[in-house]
Amino acid sequence: LAKMSPKRAFYRTGDAICDEVLGLLEKFANETLAKQDHFRVGVSGGSLADILCEGMSDLRSDFSKWQIFFCDERVVPVTDKESTWGIFKRDLLANCDNIPESVFFPVNASLDVNEAAADYERMIRKAFGLEKPEEVPSFDLLILGIGPDGHTASLFPGHPLLGEKKMLIAPIENSPKPPPKRVTMTLPLINNAKVCLFGAQGRGKAEMLKRIVADRDSSLPATLVDPSEGELIFVACDEAASLIEGDPFPRS
Numbered sequence: 001l002a003k004m005s006p007k008r009a010f011y012r013t014g015d016a017i018c019d020e021v022l023g024l025l026e027k028f029a030n031e032t033l034a035k036q037d038h039f040r041v042g043v044s045g046g047s048l049a050d051i052l053c054e055g056m057s058d059l060r061s062d063f064s065k066w067q068i069f070f071c072d073e074r075v076v077p078v079t080d081k082e083s084t085w086g087i088f089k090r091d092l093l094a095n096c097d098n099i100p101e102s103v104f105f106p107v108n109a110s111l112d113v114n115e116a117a118a119d120y121e122r123m124i125r126k127a128f129g130l131e132k133p134e135e136v137p138s139f140d141l142l143i144l145g146i147g148p149d150g151h152t153a154s155l156f157p158g159h160p161l162l163g164e165k166k167m168l169i170a171p172i173e174n175s176p177k178p179p180p181k182r183v184t185m186t187l188p189l190i191n192n193a194k195v196c197l198f199g200a201q202g203r204g205k206a207e208m209l210k211r212i213v214a215d216r217d218s219s220l221p222a223t224l225v226d227p228s229e230g231e232l233i234f235v236a237c238d239e240a241a242s243l244i245e246g247d248p249f250p251r252s
Ligand SMILES: O=C1O[C@H](COP(=O)(O)O)[C@@H](O)[C@H](O)[C@H]1O
Pocket: 044, 045, 046, 047, 048, 071, 072, 073, 144, 145, 146, 147, 148, 151, 152, 153, 154, 177
């Protein structure tokens, strides 16, 4: 069978990306649940977490069938303002009654960073029912951010973790962006997803977004997100997309 060519899309959304990101999340969740029992999504911290916490509970979907994982997490107590799980607990779960806390799979941040990464990888493999170490889970959707240096999840420019081939979840003890201790999905896991969806909001993202989407600058971790069998989608507000001319992924 000939391999399906991967799908790439770039959406410009006017002033804000939240409606488009949330709309795509709802669409992928419901399309997935029409075919299988669970929708498995990975979420990010920072600006994307804020968008999800703002609007996720309004989505029309059977949340009891969702499984929500973290593309990366800072290894700090859940009460720390840097904890992404803490943000979801405080800004989403505390204000809604239609998303059960049990659909979240948080990183055990009480462990040492190395053990937290190994434990999270085991947790993901178990949730996907994978027993063989060579099997790589395929998330239905990963929602990813773009940092000011082109990092995504906790994969930073020039960091040896960009070349990681074995670990699916890796520890990082020297993150250039505080806090230093984190765990992160690695590229083999990210690039096995069915859909990788980047969101970029604001003028501050414009230069990086151009280097990632138009120039395909491979020194930037976000450019290395390129799921070979999956979809790659960028959602950018007009300001974030202001340095990109036309459609970077025209359909032939
Ligand atoms: O440190 C992190 O930064 C990135 C980007 O955050 P943003 O606020 O600039 O969108 C985020 O995607 C990642 O999860 C987080 O740990």
